[in-house]
Amino acid sequence: MNRMTSSFAKRFGWYAVMLAAIAVAIVALFAHPRVSRASSGTLCFWDGCVYFGVADGNWFGNGESAWLQATYQLGSAQAVLQAVYNSALTHAAASAQYGANGNMLQVACGNGVEATLVGHGNSATYCPDGTYAPNGDVTQCADYYFGGQDTAQDCRNSRECSGNNVVNGCSGAFIQTCPFGCASGACLTAPAQSTQTCSSNDICRGTDVYHQDQTCALSFVQHCDYGCANGACLPPPAQSSSCTPNYFCRADDVYYRNTSCSDSFIQHCQYGCLNGVCVGPPPPTVTFSVLPTLVAKSGTANVTWSSTNTSSCTVSGSNGDSWSGTSGTQTSGAVTGQTIYTLTCTGLDGSAPSKSVTVNIIPNMKEI
Secondary structure (H helix, E strand, O other), rough: OOHHHHHHHHHHHHHHHHHHHHHHHHHHOOOOOEEEEOOEEEEOOOOOOEEEEEEOEEEOOOHHHHHHHHOOOOOOHHHHHHHHHHHHHHOOOOEEEEEOOEEEEEEEEOOOEEEEEEEEEEOOOOOOOOEEEEHHHHHHOOOOOEEOOOEEEEHHHHHOOOEEEEEEEOOOOEEEEOOOOOOEEEEEOOOOOOOOOOEEEEEEEOOEEEEEEEOOOEEEEEEEOOOOOOOOEEEOOOOOOOOEEEEEEEEEEEEEEOOOOOEEEEEEEOOOOOOOEOOOOOOEEEEEEEEEOEOOOOOOEEEEEEEEEEEEEEEOOOOOEEEEEEEEEEEOOEEOOOOEEEEEEEEOOOOOOOEEEEEEEOOOOOOO
């Protein structure tokens, strides 16, 4: 127990000596509290936060309000690191790490104390007056200032734009979203509503007539075959006083134009119109088969036929068989001798195509 008490006293003695040295060195530097206190063991300044700890992980400076107040007065993280380093050299061994820009990053004292630069002061948890930082953002503290000693900037009302959002100019903390855009750290107002009015009248849009009401809304009126001007359809062009009589086609219809250029419908063309004349129907096609073509006496055959572009067809056999229709399949009657089947059709063009097939009897073979 005596050993533990002696060790603690010795260790606390080093801390007390170093704290006293810092306090004496920095009292004269106090001008304005440009620092904020985070949690025990971390002090935040305009140029960063300093984390104080010892080798065994315990916080350094807990409850040392006099030491905290003295250290705050240094005004910057770099000044605190330098003061710790200078104080440690007078009492024990000390080492320091530096960044590429020459700033101190860490001071390690021979007695186990470490002071480390851990980032910017915006992450502090407490304000300089000891109250909790609003939303964990020290830039929202009533007595927080950001910047160097000669370029201090009040961050409480600092605003800038980040896209369509307003953020704190020091910490970048979100403040509000601007639905109509952001400019110079403030939300833009909604665009003024249009107060445009129109006269109620008919207008042309291409070859169509539209009606425009007083709210400038348009509604379709009619299409103009010969064009539109001044909100009205143009009349058909004036025809010549004299024309050469002729027949001509309009789509699949035949029209006649007389000498006074008057047109009259003549007829509709089922198969199309060409040069004022109806195109005739396509020629017919027929297919015809009788199978088999060699049968036993009194046997039968299958008769099949089809046609296109015909109005009627007839199949007749020399044995008396007869069928009609533009297509079909039939079984012949008994074939007792050579029989000829003939297909005859009437084409839509007036032609009469035909085909014939002969069916023979299988001869009886006798041995001689």
